Amino acid sequence: MAGLQHDTAAPRPTSRDVARAAGVSQATVSLVLGDKWQGRVAERTAERVRAAARELGYRPNLAARNLRLGRTRTALLVVPALTNEFFARVHTGAARVAAQHGFGVVLYPAPDLTAPARDPFDSARASLDGVLASSMASEALGAIRGDELPLVMLDSDPAGSLGASTVNLDIADGMRQATEHLLGLGHRDLLHLAADIDSWTFHVRRAALSTALRGTGATVRTAKALLTVDDARVAAEAALSAPGPRPTAVICDDDILAAGVCKAARRLGLHVPDDLSVTGFDDLTLATAVEPELTTVALPAEQFGEQGMATLIAVLDGRAPEPAPLPVHLVVRGSTAPSPTAQSPVPRH
Amino acid sequence: MAGLQHDTAAPRPTSRDVARAAGVSQATVSLVLGDKWQGRVAERTAERVRAAARELGYRPNLAARNLRLGRTRTALLVVPALTNEFFARVHTGAARVAAQHGFGVVLYPAPDLTAPARDPFDSARASLDGVLASSMASEALGAIRGDELPLVMLDSDPAGSLGASTVNLDIADGMRQATEHLLGLGHRDLLHLAADIDSWTFHVRRAALSTALRGTGATVRTAKALLTVDDARVAAEAALSAPGPRPTAVICDDDILAAGVCKAARRLGLHVPDDLSVTGFDDLTLATAVEPELTTVALPAEQFGEQGMATLIAVLDGRAPEPAPLPVHLVVRGSTAPSPTAQSPVPRH
DNA sequence: CGCCCTTAGTTGTACGTATAACTTCGCGGG
DNA sequence: CCCGCGAAGTTATACGTACAACTAAGGGCG
Numbered sequence: 001m002a003g004l005q006h007d008t009a010a011p012r013p014t015s016r017d018v019a020r021a022a023g024v025s026q027a028t029v030s031l032v033l034g035d036k037w038q039g040r041v042a043e044r045t046a047e048r049v050r051a052a053a054r055e056l057g058y059r060p061n062l063a064a065r066n067l068r069l070g071r072t073r074t075a076l077l078v079v080p081a082l083t084n085e086f087f088a089r090v091h092t093g094a095a096r097v098a099a100q101h102g103f104g105v106v107l108y109p110a111p112d113l114t115a116p117a118r119d120p121f122d123s124a125r126a127s128l129d130g131v132l133a134s135s136m137a138s139e140a141l142g143a144i145r146g147d148e149l150p151l152v153m154l155d156s157d158p159a160g161s162l163g164a165s166t167v168n169l170d171i172a173d174g175m176r177q178a179t180e181h182l183l184g185l186g187h188r189d190l191l192h193l194a195a196d197i198d199s200w201t202f203h204v205r206r207a208a209l210s211t212a213l214r215g216t217g218a219t220v221r222t223a224k225a226l227l228t229v230d231d232a233r234v235a236a237e238a239a240l241s242a243p244g245p246r247p248t249a250v251i252c253d254d255d256i257l258a259a260g261v262c263k264a265a266r267r268l269g270l271h272v273p274d275d276l277s278v279t280g281f282d283d284l285t286l287a288t289a290v291e292p293e294l295t296t297v298a299l300p301a302e303q304f305g306e307q308g309m310a311t312l313i314a315v316l317d318g319r320a321p322e323p324a325p326l327p328v329h330l331v332v333r334g335s336t337a338p339s340p341t342a343q344s345p346v347p348r349h
Numbered sequence: 350m351a352g353l354q355h356d357t358a359a360p361r362p363t364s365r366d367v368a369r370a371a372g373v374s375q376a377t378v379s380l381v382l383g384d385k386w387q388g389r390v391a392e393r394t395a396e397r398v399r400a401a402a403r404e405l406g407y408r409p410n411l412a413a414r415n416l417r418l419g420r421t422r423t424a425l426l427v428v429p430a431l432t433n434e435f436f437a438r439v440h441t442g443a444a445r446v447a448a449q450h451g452f453g454v455v456l457y458p459a460p461d462l463t464a465p466a467r468d469p470f471d472s473a474r475a476s477l478d479g480v481l482a483s484s485m486a487s488e489a490l491g492a493i494r495g496d497e498l499p500l501v502m503l504d505s506d507p508a509g510s511l512g513a514s515t516v517n518l519d520i521a522d523g524m525r526q527a528t529e530h531l532l533g534l535g536h537r538d539l540l541h542l543a544a545d546i547d548s549w550t551f552h553v554r555r556a557a558l559s560t561a562l563r564g565t566g567a568t569v570r571t572a573k574a575l576l577t578v579d580d581a582r583v584a585a586e587a588a589l590s591a592p593g594p595r596p597t598a599v600i601c602d603d604d605i606l607a608a609g610v611c612k613a614a615r616r617l618g619l620h621v622p623d624d625l626s627v628t629g630f631d632d633l634t635l636a637t638a639v640e641p642e643l644t645t646v647a648l649p650a651e652q653f654g655e656q657g658m659a660t661l662i663a664v665l666d667g668r669a670p671e672p673a674p675l676p677v678h679l680v681v682r683g684s685t686a687p688s689p690t691a692q693s694p695v696p697r698h
Numbered sequence: 699c700g701c702c703c704t705t706a707g708t709t710g711t712a713c714g715t716a717t718a719a720c721t722t723c724g725c726g727g728g
Numbered sequence: 729c730c731c732g733c734g735a736a737g738t739t740a741t742a743c744g745t746a747c748a749a750c751t752a753a754g755g756g757c758g
């Protein structure tokens with residue numbers, strides 16, 4: 001039996017192996033590699049340990065460390081759906097900051113969380129230090145709060161978050177910028193196309209819109225659509241064909257909705273932006289892919305994720321920062337133009 | 350600073366607490382909750398244990414279990430960027446199947462992997478059972494193979510994967526369908542716009558394209574663009590303005606590229622699809638947001654992720670399936686039309 | 699010279715789980 | 729009558745780490 005050597009995946013070296021190689025005790029290895037050796041271990045010894053670790057390709061066993069420390073250095077990110085580019089960008093930012101702090105990120109699409117647990121052993125989610133959750137997935141939060149984990153909310157009502165820290169984008173200001181842009185172009189009859197009528201963010205947006213309109217004599221109606229291009233198109237077709245004066249501009253809560261509005265306009269024989277101005281939100285890839293390119297409120301999505309994760313990590317460290325809302329800015333492109341009623345007050349058609 | 354009382358989170362109950370409550374030993378709890386109790390524990394006792402666990406809200410400590418078992422039930426998904434909707438959908442599918450098998454998914458954007466490790470303690474990635482990696486992030490794989498983890502590749506050369514299992518989309522067939530669609534419309538002068546000239550998938554696509562053209566007298570040129578709308582637009586403007594007969598159709602490796610081509614066409618005064626047909630790949634949200642809607646090869650991205658994760662889990666179980674490539678299908682929309690040269694062979698302009 | 703302090707480590711233990719190995723008891727067969 | 733065996737548990741241990749508590753040696757100082 002010469003070649004019985006079955007490539008049995010050499011077991012990963014442990015801190016004890018390193019200790020043996022360096023001629024010290026396991027505790028010393030732990031001290032040195034954990035940067036707790038100041039004044040406890042001689043420099044020459046420490047270097048010997050580091051060399052041995054390097055030599056053996058030692059990687060600490062995280063399961064053991066987590067067990068010992070009672071923490072996992074892992075955070076859960078809860079978003080409605082990663083397929084929305086905005087949340088993908090939030091994830092990118094959050095994951096970057098997490099990595100910088102030695103944290104990992106696991107990610108559950110919200111639907112998976114609300115699904116009832118199969119059995120008491122489904123506790124993958126029990127091995128977490130904290131949760132970073134979008135308010136847009138708040139139905140799923142009940143399941144999470146049950147675990148009583150530290151929680152940071154993304155874009156949520158600070159008052160309604162039960163003491164959880166909150167990180168916000170200044171969407172109210174974004175709404176103000178978009179509205180004032182349209183007002184400056186002479187639009188006085190607006191349509192607000194929203195994706196989620198019930199959410200806190202809707203009320204924030206709506207309040208900012210109303211504030212911006214105050215005293216201008218301009219009016220706004222609201223329509224609702226699901227967050228898909230086609231649903232937005234259908235909703236916009238209905239709203240733009242409704243009796244009464246037709247809006248000359250549509251403010252959308254999302255670029256996807258704005259794209260749907262543009263399609264609706266085309267079907268109705270309206271030209272964007274000459275007959276109808278359209279603004280979006282988020283500044284997704286979509287915004288510059290459609291024709292005309294969308295005027296939209298650009299959100300610093302990655303930075304949002306970064307700040308969210310940074311805040312969560314701060315909370316885990318015992319601090320409790322309440323960062324200021326992140327500034328947003330309007331990007332003016334081709335989907336907005338002066339109102340057709342501005343120079344000729346006679347309604348078209 | 351009065352209320353520094355940090356909500357001292359009652360320590361989670363352990364299996365020993367459950368044992369005490371049920372009046373049995375910790376080992377019995379482990380047996381019952383681990384479904385290993387057949388013929389070892391009486392039904393009445395088992396029920397008592399389960400009741401106690403329910404009562405206390407017991408959740409097993411995953412760190413302890415991982416340490417004991419030497420596995421983590423966690424897989425790493427490596428993709429170039431989540432902000433590409435295609436990979437977000439792959440993730441969705443992979444995460445779903447993983448959850449069904451009690452696995453978690455951590456996700457590293459490829460750039461984070463190639464960044465050099467900060468110190469030996471960056472081993473978050475060491476606590477994994479396996480890796481599911483897109484070939485489009487293959488530069489990052491060196492770092493992973495160092496860990497010698499079970500690996501399943503997504504859309505990779507089966508021959509070049511060093512024994513790793515492979516899950517593929519039938520992109521060659523997709524390319525064939527797109528090409529034959531254009532040939533059927535009378536196009537004879539094609540442009541192939543590719544994002545990644547060096548990859549294996551490019552060669553597969555290119556080979557399928559050549560095969561489909563064989564004997565038809567049609568010709569194809571190739572242009573390259575980065576995977577952004579603007580870069581594709583620039584590349585397409587150059588290619589379509591080049592001397593010699595202008596292609597009447599562009600086959601793009603991605604919907605994002607196709608959107609860029611449409612924008613280029615508009616700048617050049619060409620009408621899509623009357624003057625120029627364009628096909629995409631992936632069938633992203635983008636495909637139906639632009640005008641005209643894109644004829645594109647729809648890829649079952651979620652199913653792709655599902656099959657990838659299922660294969661990885663099978664590999665971890667000691668099986669080694671080689672699933673058949675997933676079928677894809679062409680979706681014909683508004684961006685393709687009969688070639689202008691078909692009825693009037695005289696070049697336009 | 700005896701005492702204490704600093705330096706440089708080591709020994710021991712706990713984290714919570716899974717499971718191998720052992721115990722105890724009742725019972726049926728040889 | 730005793731042996732063995734299956735049922736129904738229990739006891740003990742190991743996984744790899746971090747750190748509290750201990751030890752040992754040397755040196756300065758009164």
